[in-house]
Amino acid sequence: MKHLLGLESLDREEILSLLKKGKEYREWLDEVYEKRRQPLPHLKGRRICLLFYEPSTRTRHSFEIAGRLLEADVTSFSLAVSSVQKGESFKDTLLTLESMGFDLFVIRHSYSGACFYASNILRRASVVNAGDGMHEHPTQTLLDLLTIYRARNKVEGLRIAIVGDILHSRVARSAIFALNKLNWNIHICAPPTLLPKDVEKFNVKVFHRLEEAIKDVDVIYMLRIQRERQKEQFFPSLEEYSRLYRLTSQHLSLAPGAMVMHPGPVNRGVEMEGTVVDGGESFILDQVRNGVAIRMAILHSILGEEKR
Numbered sequence: 413m414k415h416l417l418g419l420e421s422l423d424r425e426e427i428l429s430l431l432k433k434g435k436e437y438r439e440w441l442d443e444v445y446e447k448r449r450q451p452l453p454h455l456k457g458r459r460i461c462l463l464f465y466e467p468s469t470r471t472r473h474s475f476e477i478a479g480r481l482l483e484a485d486v487t488s489f490s491l492a493v494s495s496v497q498k499g500e501s502f503k504d505t506l507l508t509l510e511s512m513g514f515d516l517f518v519i520r521h522s523y524s525g526a527c528f529y530a531s532n533i534l535r536r537a538s539v540v541n542a543g544d545g546m547h548e549h550p551t552q553t554l555l556d557l558l559t560i561y562r563a564r565n566k567v568e569g570l571r572i573a574i575v576g577d578i579l580h581s582r583v584a585r586s587a588i589f590a591l592n593k594l595n596w597n598i599h600i601c602a603p604p605t606l607l608p609k610d611v612e613k614f615n616v617k618v619f620h621r622l623e624e625a626i627k628d629v630d631v632i633y634m635l636r637i638q639r640e641r642q643k644e645q646f647f648p649s650l651e652e653y654s655r656l657y658r659l660t661s662q663h664l665s666l667a668p669g670a671m672v673m674h675p676g677p678v679n680r681g682v683e684m685e686g687t688v689v690d691g692g693e694s695f696i697l698d699q700v701r702n703g704v705a706i707r708m709a710i711l712h713s714i715l716g717e718e719k720r
């Protein structure tokens with residue numbers, strides 16, 4: 413693998429092989445945290461640049477930790493104090509940083525397609541998509557699948573309800589691409605204004621009522637309202653959205669044993685009640701730890717197997 417730009421272009425076997433590697437890294441990671449084991453030298457001497465043009469907590473830090481646990485040199489590019497503020501273009505920033513010797517760029521950008529563009533501009537270095545606009549967030553879906561794989565011991569042919577701002581969600585798009593390859597039964601649930609116009613292309617079943625969408629599913633996957641991407645009013649008020657689409661503890665009896673997941677950041681009380689966020693069915697913090705493991709697997713797959 414030279415780049416990871418999205419899951420639309422990965423096949424079932426490639427996804428399963430990353431999950432298998434991620435699972436091994438997760439087991440190793442648990443031992444590191446418990447027994448303070450030493451990092452692995454697999455990426456010693458490789459240089460990784462985290463190039464984030466949008467805010468991030470989980471994705472950025474987990475890539476940083478993943479790289480360091482493999483002994484790579486990880487540098488975080490600081491947008492606020494960079495020449496981007498002086499008008500430098502994305503292209504020139506990429507070429508400048510590549511000349512300094514970076515082997516891989518982890519890129520988050522508000523433009524859909526920014527990572528694909530970067531992979532064409534860069535002469536040698538690899539690109540990993542850490543979220544590009546409303547397009548894809550492949551590493552999020554891979555960590556979500558790893559979470560399900562570990563909890564259910566299988567990752568194919570299950571049922572999921574993805575609820576919330578589907579229209580603006582790169583997480584939902586990556587999930588739908590991957591879950592279709594793994595033969596899932598996919599319910600999506602949102603007010604009509606928060607669904608893509610071409611939703612029928614995605615091979616999903618559409619619901620507008622939360623109670624119907626989550627009935628008997630294996631995974632309830634809640635999304636945040638992406639207000640930073642909304643240029644118009646998509647629903648009358650946040651209170652009204654919440655009244656209809658917020659996941660509460662009463663809802664959980666409709667899907668006994670279902671895993672409750674969210675990519676973060678959660679807006680407590682908006683898309684989920686705080687007691688559900690912290691409850692026994694919530695896998696949110698497990699998702700976060702799996703984020704480190706799957707990113708180790710991804711970095712290793714790209715940089716560890718490349719000819720030096």
Ligand code: ASP
Nearest residue numbers: 543549583636675676677
């Ligand atoms: N963290 C995810 C993303 O970057 C989800 C979100 O922000 O709501 O897309």
